[in-house]
Amino acid sequence: MRATRSGNPIAWKTKARHRNSRRAFVTRKKKVKDEAVGQAHRLPAVQLGSRSGRPTIASLSDLPAAKAQFVEPMKAKLVEKPPATGDWIYELKFDGIRLIAVRVDKKVSLLSRNQNDLSARFLEIVEAIKNLAARECVIDGEVVALDDEGRSSFQLLQALEMEGRKSPVYFYAFDLLQLDGKGLVGLPLEARKNVLEKLSGDADDPIRYSGAIGRDAEPLLDEVKRRGLEGLIGKQRNSVYEPGRRSGVWIKLKCVQEQEFVIGGYTPPQGARKHFGAILVGYYDKNKLVFAGKVGTGFTTKSLSMLYKKLQKEARYDCPFVDLPSKQNGQWVQGITPSMMKKMDWVNPKFVAQIKFAEWTRDGKLRAPVFLALREDKKPTDVVREGY
Numbered sequence: 001m002r003a004t005r006s007g008n009p010i011a012w013k014t015k016a017r018h019r020n021s022r023r024a025f026v027t028r029k030k031k032v033k034d035e036a037v038g039q040a041h042r043l044p045a046v047q048l049g050s051r052s053g054r055p056t057i058a059s060l061s062d063l064p065a066a067k068a069q070f071v072e073p074m075k076a077k078l079v080e081k082p083p084a085t086g087d088w089i090y091e092l093k094f095d096g097i098r099l100i101a102v103r104v105d106k107k108v109s110l111l112s113r114n115q116n117d118l119s120a121r122f123l124e125i126v127e128a129i130k131n132l133a134a135r136e137c138v139i140d141g142e143v144v145a146l147d148d149e150g151r152s153s154f155q156l157l158q159a160l161e162m163e164g165r166k167s168p169v170y171f172y173a174f175d176l177l178q179l180d181g182k183g184l185v186g187l188p189l190e191a192r193k194n195v196l197e198k199l200s201g202d203a204d205d206p207i208r209y210s211g212a213i214g215r216d217a218e219p220l221l222d223e224v225k226r227r228g229l230e231g232l233i234g235k236q237r238n239s240v241y242e243p244g245r246r247s248g249v250w251i252k253l254k255c256v257q258e259q260e261f262v263i264g265g266y267t268p269p270q271g272a273r274k275h276f277g278a279i280l281v282g283y284y285d286k287n288k289l290v291f292a293g294k295v296g297t298g299f300t301t302k303s304l305s306m307l308y309k310k311l312q313k314e315a316r317y318d319c320p321f322v323d324l325p326s327k328q329n330g331q332w333v334q335g336i337t338p339s340m341m342k343k344m345d346w347v348n349p350k351f352v353a354q355i356k357f358a359e360w361t362r363d364g365k366l367r368a369p370v371f372l373a374l375r376e377d378k379k380p381t382d383v384v385r386e387g388y
Helices: 059-064 125-128 152-165 189-200 217-225 299-310
Strands: 086-093 096-103 108-113 137-143 170-181 208-210 230-237 249-256 258-266 280-284 288-294 345-347 351-357 370-372
Touching: 086 217, 096 125, 096 170, 096 280, 108 125, 125 137, 125 170, 125 208, 137 152, 137 189, 152 370, 170 189, 189 208, 217 230, 258 288, 280 351, 299 370
Parallel strands: 170 208
Antiparallel strands: 086 230, 096 108, 096 137, 137 170, 230 249, 258 280, 258 345, 258 351, 280 288, 351 370
16 A cells, blocks of 8 residues: 555555445445555455566466365464565454355355365355356455454354354455466465456455555554554565465464464363353374463353353363373462362363463463354364464
């Protein structure tokens, strides 16, 4: 985006002549006067011409043949600060469900990272993809629900489904992997996004094109933090798409401490609380489940009941954590003594929970963890300690 007169790297105003840019990420209103800094939004359709160095649609005929099928999503590496060198572009980090949309003629599949087909859950997105001007395509994107401030929230997305409420969800498309029988994964990122913008730029809600929002991460991060957003995804401008890999040419900069953990058990309820007191969570290290902490807050009455029923079906007799019970500095970790272990309920490590927390303690445990939601789109064995 162009800079404003004040030098801010992100445009505050959306020009009225751009019809599509009115559908900004920060609001569901039709008319937007103050577009949020750094929000991904649909850009107006552009002409892809060789004069600018961008590939034309016609140039796709030179690309290798490829089937329209599931492609394992490329992964971003968590980093603490933006890189000082390299040719990077930055996009908004969403808090939703990463999906690979596969269209073959009028059949559309929405596949999660573990290849669960979620098409039946997002029928409006399926219909919108059917209307794209392509016979076949494979799109990498994310389904999100927006709160009243226009922020994406996985917790809200899951709550809407649990309560059966109808609320707008959007599919933010950020990469194009196949188009009409041709594979695009070997093209540079900027070229793939140019073709994607052409394909999806004129699409109606719920499809929205997620374009780059700038190249200078520091001021973008400041504004993202100010607005309470998730973070940024940085990508090397000329990077090819590497299915399933976390090579480092894509990075993520988080503004909140949050990641997935595997549930391995729960403590008995205390006081007026029903079902359980806290879940016991961990992550995998060298194929072994390592204990990370107890999570006892963030639950609603409904989520407590729902999760308890799920956990009961995976009950087991022994503890799945490799390091419980254990002592550090002469103290039992998290107060979990051998006698307390007998009071715990253990479960097979089949469920993944999204957890927000203040920080990692020196002894490798979560400080002030809060339960956000279950993640059905991720394999438990893929959960590791991020950035470690």
